[in-house]
């Protein structure tokens with residue numbers, strides 16, 4: 001005698017399949033580290049893969065606060081002196097994207113190069 005699986009088993013299978021896909025998305029992110037020291041970003045230019053979300057870990061080694069900002073990347077976030085922030089950036093098309101410290105825009109800039 002055959003019988004169809006109860007609905008709860010089907011629902012569980014769908015939930016497991018959906019759950020299995022979630023970590024793959026997180027794995028898809030690219031994480032990079034940038035340091036701010038003497039009002040300079042180091043590295044001043046970072047290569048990242050195009051088409052993948054980017055997670056930027058920014059450590060501010062200066063005693064003064066900075067505001068990590070990029071119009072091209074659509075981000076703006078203050079980091080305290082001696083502090084650190086995490087900035088998430090959407091998947092990018094290939095290109096060179098400028099970011100800067102909004103408190104020292106004339107002197108403190110860097111780039112993400114997506115390729």
Ligand SMILES: [Cu+2]
Pocket residue numbers: 067069076102
């Ligand atoms: Cu700003």
